[in-house]
Amino acid sequence: MLELRNVVKTFGKDVRAVDGVTLSLERGVVGLIGHNGAGKTTLMQMIATLTRPSSGTILFDGADIVARPQEIRRRLGYLPQDFGVYPNLSALEFMQYFAALKGVRDPGRIKHLLELVNLHEQARRPAASFSGGMRRRLGIAQALLNDPDILVVDEPTAGLDPEERLRFRNLLGELGASKLVIMSTHIVSDVETIAARLATMDAGRLIACETPRTLLAQARGRVWSATVDAADYEQLRARVNVLHAQREGAQVALRIVHGVAPCAGARVAEPTLEEALMAQRYAVKEAA
């Protein structure tokens, strides 16, 4: 469906925001994970045809989207990181406004989408009174007006409370059954139950794009739990990658990623997905 071949985006002489990304994506939710500045937004903006690659190719169902951006625009929904609503418009008016801009004439579609994002009961309230989560759900509803095949959402869960997060996650998971949904986030738990694949980026590069199952399998045997004396902790920390440390009186309970047992008494632990991603990051760094 979507194919990126050696995509590069540079800003000025020094910044390689996206550095040679090659990636092939089909239907389902893809979580795009990376630290601040990893290149997620730039990559998504190129897919959304809001900025052009400096080099490389992006194909959507075989069509080059740089040469023919309309091929993907017709079938794309995009929710930018800094999505804003018009405070004086109600949710219904907002949707009517965007439906008119996008040439969507079916009023039933607006009703359906407001129900889908669970805003139908607040449809006549001005958006100024909406919470962050409600605003973002309205953003998803407008991105779905044209019934897109590909939905690109840039950090939609930032600043949401746990309940809104869960609601949003479930909504994107449902949409992933019939569409390619690309969602960037810093927070692994936002995508771990819904993502078919996790694409990790670091300094513009794609580290890997794997299923959660593969990531966990790769990390198995490399994540350890251990409890050490606080006095030994500093020394150990200088030698191995510590994922988590919790002080318990004179001792420290640790989760560690390491190829072999990191210290006496360490036990192999079942990795969480977040730990598996960190283990992958360390493995790439060590190989470099």
Ligand SMILES: Nc1ncnc2c1ncn2[C@@H]1O[C@H](COP(=O)(O)OP(=O)(O)OP(=O)(O)O)[C@@H](O)[C@H]1O
């Ligand atoms: N218009 C621009 N001009 C110059 N540099 C830019 C521009 N846009 C992005 N960058 C730089 O490119 C790099 C990647 O930025 P990008 O916003 O894509 O990262 P990100 O992973 O989305 O980060 P965040 O999680 O903070 O949104 C950063 O070093 C950023 O400063």
